[in-house]
Amino acid sequence: MSTTPGPSLEPSDFARDTELLLAMFDDALDDAEFDALAARMRDDPALRRHALLLAGDEETLRVWAATAAGSPDAASCEPCCPTADVATSPGKTRRRPLWAMLASAAGVACILAVGVLSSRPAGPLATITRTVNAQWAGEPSDGVRPQLVRGQRIELDAGQVEITFATGVRTWLQGPVSARIQSDRSIEVTRGTLAIDVGDSDPESAPAGEQFAVVTPDARIVDLGTRFALSIDDGKIDLVVFEGAVRTESLAARGSKPIESVAGEAVRIDTATAVATPSADLEAKFSELEQRLYQQTIPAAADHYVRGGPHRNAVDGSGGGPRDDTLLLKTQRQYSACRRAWIRFDLSKIDYEPAGPATFVFRHNEPADRRDFHGVVGVFALRPGYLPIPQEQGLDWDEETLTWNNAPGNDRHGRVIKHEHCVPLAEVEIDTSAADQPPGTAYEVPIPVLRDVLQEDSSVTLILCVLSQDGHGPNLSLAASDNPEIAGPELIVPLVQP
Amino acid sequence: MPQNEDGQHEIAARLMQDRRALYSYLLTCVRDSHLAEDLLQEVTQIALESIGDLRDPDRFSNWLFGIARRRVLLHARKAGRERNLPADVVELLASEAEEIGNRHFLDREEALRECLEGLPERSRRIIMQRYDGSINHVDELAKQLGRTVQATYGVLKRIRMKLAACIQGKLGEAAP
Numbered sequence: 064m065s066t067t068p069g070p071s072l073e074p075s076d077f078a079r080d081t082e083l084l085l086a087m088f089d090d091a092l093d094d095a096e097f098d099a100l101a102a103r104m105r106d107d108p109a110l111r112r113h114a115l116l117l118a119g120d121e122e123t124l125r126v127w128a129a130t131a132a133g134s135p136d137a138a139s140c141e142p143c144c145p146t147a148d149v150a151t152s153p154g155k156t157r158r159r160p161l162w163a164m165l166a167s168a169a170g171v172a173c174i175l176a177v178g179v180l181s182s183r184p185a186g187p188l189a190t191i192t193r194t195v196n197a198q199w200a201g202e203p204s205d206g207v208r209p210q211l212v213r214g215q216r217i218e219l220d221a222g223q224v225e226i227t228f229a230t231g232v233r234t235w236l237q238g239p240v241s242a243r244i245q246s247d248r249s250i251e252v253t254r255g256t257l258a259i260d261v262g263d264s265d266p267e268s269a270p271a272g273e274q275f276a277v278v279t280p281d282a283r284i285v286d287l288g289t290r291f292a293l294s295i296d297d298g299k300i301d302l303v304v305f306e307g308a309v310r311t312e313s314l315a316a317r318g319s320k321p322i323e324s325v326a327g328e329a330v331r332i333d334t335a336t337a338v339a340t341p342s343a344d345l346e347a348k349f350s351e352l353e354q355r356l357y358q359q360t361i362p363a364a365a366d367h368y369v370r371g372g373p374h375r376n377a378v379d380g381s382g383g384g385p386r387d388d389t390l391l392l393k394t395q396r397q398y399s400a401c402r403r404a405w406i407r408f409d410l411s412k413i414d415y416e417p418a419g420p421a422t423f424v425f426r427h428n429e430p431a432d433r434r435d436f437h438g439v440v441g442v443f444a445l446r447p448g449y450l451p452i453p454q455e456q457g458l459d460w461d462e463e464t465l466t467w468n469n470a471p472g473n474d475r476h477g478r479v480i481k482h483e484h485c486v487p488l489a490e491v492e493i494d495t496s497a498a499d500q501p502p503g504t505a506y507e508v509p510i511p512v513l514r515d516v517l518q519e520d521s522s523v524t525l526i527l528c529v530l531s532q533d534g535h536g537p538n539l540s541l542a543a544s545d546n547p548e549i550a551g552p553e554l555i556v557p558l559v560q561p
Numbered sequence: 562m563p564q565n566e567d568g569q570h571e572i573a574a575r576l577m578q579d580r581r582a583l584y585s586y587l588l589t590c591v592r593d594s595h596l597a598e599d600l601l602q603e604v605t606q607i608a609l610e611s612i613g614d615l616r617d618p619d620r621f622s623n624w625l626f627g628i629a630r631r632r633v634l635l636h637a638r639k640a641g642r643e644r645n646l647p648a649d650v651v652e653l654l655a656s657e658a659e660e661i662g663n664r665h666f667l668d669r670e671e672a673l674r675e676c677l678e679g680l681p682e683r684s685r686r687i688i689m690q691r692y693d694g695s696i697n698h699v700d701e702l703a704k705q706l707g708r709t710v711q712a713t714y715g716v717l718k719r720i721r722m723k724l725a726a727c728i729q730g731k732l733g734e735a736a737p
Contacts, residue, residue, distance in 0.1 A: 077725075077726075077729065078722065078726075081721075081722055081725045081726075082718065082722065085718060085721050085722075086718075087592060088588075088592055089699065089714070089717075090592060091714065094644065097644055101646050101647055101650055104646070104650050104653070104654070105647065105649060105650050105653065108653075108657060111650075111653055111654050111657045112657055112661060114589045114654070115582075115585045115586060115589050115654065115657060115658050115661060116585070116661070116665075116666070116669055117725070118584075118585040118586070118588040118589040119581060119582075119584075119585040119666045119669055119670070120669065120673055120724070120725070120728070121588060121594065121692075122581070122584055122585065122588065122594075123669075123670045123673045123674070124673070124677075124688060124691075124692040125594065125692045125693075125694065127673075127674060127677060127689075127692070128688065128689045128690075128691070128692035128693040128694070129692070129693055129694055229639070230635065231635065231638065231639065412638065
């Protein structure tokens with residue numbers, strides 16, 4: 064055995080740091096301890112090395128334990144799938160570890176013979192994150208938020224849809240369009256118009272192989288860190304680059320030189336000849352989609368509803384029950400039976416434009432208790448600079464502990480919100496019995512200036528409260544962010560434009 | 562790098578050389594063995610797909626850890642509210658893991674296996690139960706052992722500390 068040179072730890076450091084690092088791997092550190100350890104790792108190469116070696120031990124222990132417990136033979140080629148669930152006992156499954164495939168020469172043979180590493184898991188690669196007047200040629204329908212898997216087709220007759228890939232790449236498709244999800248880094252488009260924001264989805268300029276590509280029957284359009292739009296129609300590609308650069312490789316004109324287009328260029332490309340011709344009138348063609356690229360739709364970071372009266376200190380909808388995917392709203396003569404919803408959005412990871420307009424979107428669910436709701440819902444926001452009064456939770460309110468009595472900005476003794484720290488945004492009339500308001504119907508609330516509802520921690524907290532309703536029995540049931548079928552609350556955020 | 566069949570074998574062999582260091586790096590960054598395996602799979606796939614872009618084969622490890630670092634940061638961004646190591650620490654860890662290299666991880670594995678043999682039977686059984694994949698969390702092990710979760714953490718910690726000291730002793734003895 065040998066050791067590699069490197070910084071070493073004093074014995075007392077060693078024991079203390081081993082303990083801390085093992086706790087880190089067990090997720091047993093609190094936030095302060097974790098942050099302190101991370102800060103020390105920044106400055107201490109010996110600690111980083113220690114962490115890495117202990118991580119290696121973790122794998123050794125798993126391999127050792129699994130082998131001793133009768134794990135599938137690491138050299139076996141059956142089944143040769145790195146993420147397959149392996150039945151271990153009735154009702155239990157265990158993921159087949161990757162080491163079982165890569166631990167031997169036979170494992171490598173498996174990789175190459177079966178191409179296992181090319182067969183990615185069949186999980187969702189992208190999500191439809193927004194629809195605008197979408198008319199689908201088939202499923203999916205408006206209001207749902209389907210996860211898209213490899214090979215899934217998107218056939219849109221009219222309208223627009225936003226598809227966000229797992230890698231963070233956002234695409235806007237404008238009908239009529241016919242497309243197919245190829246991977247988390249590529250989309251195949253046989254006809255139609257689309258705009259793409261690769262933006263900063265990769266932490267730095269990605270090398271080839273990690274770049275996003277649009278594949279058409281005749282060409283491959285590869286992003287080089289960019290925002291761009293294109294339309295594909297019978298061997299002709301209209302392309303406008305808003306930011307960065309794009310490379311177009313003609314598949315029809317074999318051996319032709321790739322065409323590189325940079326920001327500000329608008330060209331029509333004949334894929335048969337691989338010739339690009341400047342076309343100034345294209346910018347207007349894509350202007351609407353370009354604006355879409357400078358908006359981002361984000362789901363709620365937290366959402367929950369609370370009840371007054373005897374439930375004022377109870378946390379509703381928690382505990383994994385059926386109400387986790389629902390926000391219930393209601394008002395009565397007495398505030399004690401009211402239900403209100405709190406929704407928080409976290410914009411801290413978004414390059415938002417505070418002076419731009421935002422839009423809040425929420426959707427109603429199947430009527431609760433099969434009773435239709437007709438009434439007016441008030442939409443409020445916590446005023447910027449909000450400071451919680453005693454008893455109230457702060458800006459980082461927790462949906463696991465939110466109650467009527469501690470919800471920030473709640474008017475605990477009134478039928479409607481009159482809290483001085485809440486600003487009214489809109490009143491929305493909802494009638495779930497109306498034919499044009501089926502479950503999944505989206506209600507959009509414009510917020511003229513994002514800054515007017517933005518807190519200093521880059522969060523936005525919105526509050527929904529029924530102002531009036533027919534009868535006092537029915538609840539209004541809204542889709543929460545955990546709803547598996549209907550998209551939960553969303554905020555369409557304006558992004559900084561160059 | 563070549564992309565014919567021989568070349569593919571060569572790439573796979575290079576991936577294997579760096580695999581242990583790579584996995585340790587990913588696990589340190591994300592602290593979840595299933596997620597680390599998923600990321601390792603992604604990194605491996607990207608490496609196989611884009612090997613043609615590697616201009617200097619001598620920098621294979623550097624290139625591979627670059628892919629891994631980007632996948633970790635991408636995951637951290639997507640994970641949002643989860644606790645993540647800062648980006649600069651993720652980068653420093655990549656350099657450190659590359660520098661340590663697979664050889665040292667393999668030496669350490671050998672030492673750890675010897676240390677496991679030296680454990681009392683009861684301790685060895687507890688470690689086996691913890692790591693054989695049949696439980697997802699220490700709570701389940703605590704139930705199996707009939708102990709409280711806190712006591713089970715304590716037992717595991719003592720055994721792991723003992724193993725870590727044993728490894729250090731063995732590698733220290735073998736050091737030049």
